[in-house]
Amino acid sequence: MSLDFYTIDDFDLEDKTVLVRVDINSPVDPNTGLILDDTRIKLHAGTIKELSDKGAKTVILAHQSRPGKKDFTTLEQHARSLSKILNHEVGYIDDIFGSNARNAISRMQRGDIILLENVRFYSEEVLKREPRLQAETHMVKKLAPLADYFINDAFAAAHRSHASLVGFAFKLPSGAGRVMERELKALYNALSNVKKPCVYVLGGVKVDDSIMVMEHTLENGSADYVLTTGLVANIFLLGAGFDIGEYNKKFIETKGYWDYVKKAEELLKKFNGKIKIPVDLALFIGGKRVEFPVSKLPNEPIYDIGTETLKQYAEIIRSAETLFANGPAGVFEMEDFNIGTEDLLNAIASSPGFSIIGGGHLAAAANQMGLSGISHISSGGGASINMLAGEKLPVVEVLKQVALTYK
Structure with missing residues (x-):
């Protein structure tokens, strides 16, 4: 089916700096601080590898949990896990948009991959505002001038109107990553052809x-x-x-x-x-x-x-x-x-029949059972349930809105 927003296929990424927002929020052992399951990291690895293989300088934006939770921590461990999965070094930068982060981005070479710090360490990230206002946050203003493209692959967070999810699309040519693309194609197809x-x-x-x-x-x-x-x-x-x-x-x-x-x-x-x-x-x-x-x-x-x-x-x-x-x-x-x-x-x-399993615990149980007869297992419970309820996803609406802005 045709999509009314851009995807990776629409951009020439050779030697370009690409900001990619993923959702690698993972369960963490509260006692040891170790990641218990790397399913989401593996899920987004495909998009990240493709960007790198296309010659992009890939800058990853992601979050882990939220303030006040025991698993609210840095992304250093995520970078190590992603490095192993990709068999490619992923540099961890303990900064989001300060001079350390900006200098690291400026030094990147073709095919390099870095992961910036947990975006939710920055208080402006989760302020509830209209998407266009999120484009005026300090994070977006500081990082957008260093990049050529923005790729949003965080379907599991697509129902959130946070700065790192919707702000960059108003400053950069933007499109969906492979996870986002697959999820939306499956859900659009199912909802438009209900048998x-x-x-x-x-x-x-x-x-x-x-x-x-x-x-x-x-x-x-x-x-x-x-x-x-x-x-x-x-x-x-x-x-x-x-x-x-x-x-x-x-x-x-x-x-x-x-x-x-x-x-x-x-x-x-x-x-x-x-x-x-x-x-x-x-x-x-x-x-x-x-x-x-x-x-x-x-x-x-x-x-x-x-x-x-x-x-x-x-x-x-x-x-x-x-x-x-x-x-x-x-x-x-x-x-x-x-x-x-x-x-x-x-x-x-x-x-x-055609079947879709929402994200969260049920998806985890289905994956654990290794079931092969389910048509689509979603990575995002909140996002998929909002779509099923007829709600519009802020991330998707923004991608559609800005699709005609950049040629």
Whole structure:
């Protein structure tokens, strides 16, 4: 399909300085400070290698976590990891746009790669402002004059209007990297050619995201069924009048989602029969998995959907022509409670329909299982869920907006 913004293919990058924004935000062990998983680093390595192979001087911009978090740290380790993956030295610069960074960029030779410091060390990076105003931040003003092109490959952060994500596009010829390009092609194709029946499987703990998606897709008729799991299912069970126990009610309240119970009740009535809720659940009792029908739930923690629910959901999934899934079915990190998540992923992978898995935990579980039958596993949960909900992504809108500015 044709895209309405530039990609790497549209630029002559030979001996040019290219700023490339990636999302290599990785899980970090809070005790040792070591990166636990380099999946995202490997994902963006392809774009970085291609830029270097084309003779570009590649300057990488990236973030790690956010202020106040235990994994908010430098990118020195990321540079070492990327060097190993690429088999090419990636210079780490412990500066973002100061004289050290600017001098390092000025000294670069054809094919060189450097990684600047965590952009979120700079407070202006995350200020909420209109994209065009982000072009006037000190970081953009200092770095843009040193570069010839800006390539945005950070799909996982495309729903953010941060300075390093949207500001440079107003100062430099800009386009999408390979990760961004692949993600948008897959999602655009799926959303513009929805084959029926279309089924959404929504779970996890981000209830607001899931409700936003189901309301949008059921309202416009693109979704035929929504299968609820995880905390999303618990809220819809409450909305349907089931007693899920004080323990689980308290958990919903502490997460700040209690107001969504009324919304769930309204959606169940409005879209009668289209939103499916579990008929049984797996609870954590005495250190073990114990299943109960939803009409007879004791006051114990709900950790997964039950076997009968899995059977019913799998039948709907197997009949789907288009499938979207986001969020795990339960506490899949625990062996006894990964059954719901893994069985649903297996059902999706074995379905003949076109399937997309959102980013985050569900994507991690799918990758860990090594499933080959899923059409597309997204790298960005927040970005993909926003697209599914009909929201515009600031990064993509900016790339479209500036595409005709530079010839």
